[in-house]
Amino acid sequence: METVFTEKYPDVKASFSLEVSRIIYSGKSEFQKIEIFESPFFGKVLVIDDCIMLTEKDEFIYHEMITHVALHVHPNPSKVLVIGGGDGGTVREVLKHQDVQEVLLVDIDQMVSEICRKYLPEISSQLSSDKVTCQYQDGVEFVMHSKDKFDLIIIDSTDPVSVGEGLFTQQFYHACRRILNRDGILINQAESPIYTRKWLQDISRKLAPVFPGLDFYHAHIPTYPSGYWLFGFASNKYHPLKDFRRDKFMKQNLSLNYYNPELHKAAFVLPNYVRKLVYDR
Amino acid sequence: METVFTEKYPDVKASFSLEVSRIIYSGKSEFQKIEIFESPFFGKVLVIDDCIMLTEKDEFIYHEMITHVALHVHPNPSKVLVIGGGDGGTVREVLKHQDVQEVLLVDIDQMVSEICRKYLPEISSQLSSDKVTCQYQDGVEFVMHSKDKFDLIIIDSTDPVSVGEGLFTQQFYHACRRILNRDGILINQAESPIYTRKWLQDISRKLAPVFPGLDFYHAHIPTYPSGYWLFGFASNKYHPLKDFRRDKFMKQNLSLNYYNPELHKAAFVLPNYVRKLVYDR
Numbered sequence: 001m002e003t004v005f006t007e008k009y010p011d012v013k014a015s016f017s018l019e020v021s022r023i024i025y026s027g028k029s030e031f032q033k034i035e036i037f038e039s040p041f042f043g044k045v046l047v048i049d050d051c052i053m054l055t056e057k058d059e060f061i062y063h064e065m066i067t068h069v070a071l072h073v074h075p076n077p078s079k080v081l082v083i084g085g086g087d088g089g090t091v092r093e094v095l096k097h098q099d100v101q102e103v104l105l106v107d108i109d110q111m112v113s114e115i116c117r118k119y120l121p122e123i124s125s126q127l128s129s130d131k132v133t134c135q136y137q138d139g140v141e142f143v144m145h146s147k148d149k150f151d152l153i154i155i156d157s158t159d160p161v162s163v164g165e166g167l168f169t170q171q172f173y174h175a176c177r178r179i180l181n182r183d184g185i186l187i188n189q190a191e192s193p194i195y196t197r198k199w200l201q202d203i204s205r206k207l208a209p210v211f212p213g214l215d216f217y218h219a220h221i222p223t224y225p226s227g228y229w230l231f232g233f234a235s236n237k238y239h240p241l242k243d244f245r246r247d248k249f250m251k252q253n254l255s256l257n258y259y260n261p262e263l264h265k266a267a268f269v270l271p272n273y274v275r276k277l278v279y280d281r
Numbered sequence: 282m283e284t285v286f287t288e289k290y291p292d293v294k295a296s297f298s299l300e301v302s303r304i305i306y307s308g309k310s311e312f313q314k315i316e317i318f319e320s321p322f323f324g325k326v327l328v329i330d331d332c333i334m335l336t337e338k339d340e341f342i343y344h345e346m347i348t349h350v351a352l353h354v355h356p357n358p359s360k361v362l363v364i365g366g367g368d369g370g371t372v373r374e375v376l377k378h379q380d381v382q383e384v385l386l387v388d389i390d391q392m393v394s395e396i397c398r399k400y401l402p403e404i405s406s407q408l409s410s411d412k413v414t415c416q417y418q419d420g421v422e423f424v425m426h427s428k429d430k431f432d433l434i435i436i437d438s439t440d441p442v443s444v445g446e447g448l449f450t451q452q453f454y455h456a457c458r459r460i461l462n463r464d465g466i467l468i469n470q471a472e473s474p475i476y477t478r479k480w481l482q483d484i485s486r487k488l489a490p491v492f493p494g495l496d497f498y499h500a501h502i503p504t505y506p507s508g509y510w511l512f513g514f515a516s517n518k519y520h521p522l523k524d525f526r527r528d529k530f531m532k533q534n535l536s537l538n539y540y541n542p543e544l545h546k547a548a549f550v551l552p553n554y555v556r557k558l559v560y561d562r
Binding site: 013016058195222267275 | 296499501538
């Protein structure tokens with residue numbers, strides 16, 4: 001008998017299925033259902049509440065694109081806050097930058113990190129770095145009360161439902177701005193322009209009044225709904241293209257599979273229908 | 282009972298499913314199985330041999346990108362040959378350019394056009410234009426024996442299996458070159474870099490010796506495998522970026538939903554892993 005995992009895309013009455021060769025973990029934390037299975041082509045797959053969070057095959061795309069764009073704009077991103085991202089993939093990419101001194105990961109669900117440390121070490125291992133502190137609490141609570149300041153905040157959240165919902169409110173974006181240094185940058189995963197366009201529009205409408213310097217960029221992530229994903233780039237000082245630091249890229253010479261300096265720029269060039277969605281507010 | 286259409290992606294042991302609200306047509310031509318159904322979100326969907334060819338919702342992406350890139354490079358694309366593309370979407374976009382005088386569509390399967398004329402008029406209606414001639418025969422045979430010359434050849438084929446296979450051989454590419462004017466451009470759909478990477482590599486390896494001026498560009502097409510699609514741009518005279526004619530775009534002011542002049546350039550900027558696939562031959 002063939003075992004299959006299916007992720008439903010209810011808004012568009014479609015679904016995506018992967019063959020499962022082996023179930024590695026299946027459990028439930030205080031907050032959500034967490035599963036890891038192995039798929040013949042995609043390798044290990046992390047699923048939270050029936051949505052694919054990452055596959056070993058294509059996680060590099062999401063994790064490179066949610067990190068290296070801002071890290072090649074900010075001249076000195078010493079202190080980075082990652083909200084969500086308990087799997088550790090975002091932290092792994094952030095730490096490739098030598099100028100990052102401290103990373104604080106705030107995820108509501110400690111179990112995600114525990115499971116990933118155990119079964120996905122190539123993604124999670126940097127969670128143990130000396131530069132990294134993991135704090136397991138509600139990201140909204142943390143941001144509301146933090147007295148720290150950060151150079152870069154990366155919102156590596158699940159969708160705006162269930163535990164992720166609070167990470168998409170204007171109140172939360174205001175609070176993020178408060179704990180960003182004046183020249184800080186905020187990056188968030190901003191959903192799919194075709195399958196979840198209302199979420200994307202909503203993000204744009206709520207973020208824009210808080211960060212007048214707001215741009216969006218895209219990447220192709222095969223195992224995410226529609227294979228097409230947007231990211232928000234918000235800063236009141238830096239422009240993602242005008243302040244792009246090619247010198248930094250050339251100096252560091254990182255080994256990356258998706259991101260490159262030309263792509264940094266090209267990723268901000270959106271198709272007409274996406275432009276309308278995010279910029280005609 | 283819910284009716285569902287499922288397209289299998291056998292190479293990656295995955296599949297994509299759409300809810301079917303109504304079956305509009307289901308039949309078999311001499312060459313292939315042809316179906317049209319209606320899906321609640323994607324509108325009408327054309328399926329050939331169990332593969333989605335187009336949906337009303339996102340066909341604009343494929344059809345704009347397989348046409349307007351070359352048509353904004355060639356200074357006078359008077360005579361255009363479309364191989365495959367019996368649905369008429371490519372012809373519709375080509376005819377938006379006033380400098381195109383003649384379009385010859387050569388598709389092996391007349392029934393595809395007949396069905397599309399009947400059920401997908403918004404996609405197929407330009408097949409009846411005075412500028413268009415439809416010839417139903419094997420594209421390989423046509424190209425091998427044609428005494429005509431073209432400014433632009435667009436290979437709008439199915440996958441390199443079954444009837445589409447001959448459109449991916451080096452012999453065929455040589456024959457295309459023979460019937461292209463010296464400054465002609467050849468565009469082909471070049472498959473997915475993640476799900477069908479061998480096909481893409483194969484296209485690159487076979488095309489490169491015939492057209493030393495060979496580049497690839499990409500688009501996000503949600504309902505194609507992986508949502509991520511490549512196109513080849515082959516010409517022994519024109520460079521897709523250096524010879525891009527922004528003036529032509531500004532003058533024509535076409536109403537498009539995906540393509541724009543900035544995207545023309547950005548589409549050629551490939552992620553590292555795709556670059557390796559297509560340029561490290």
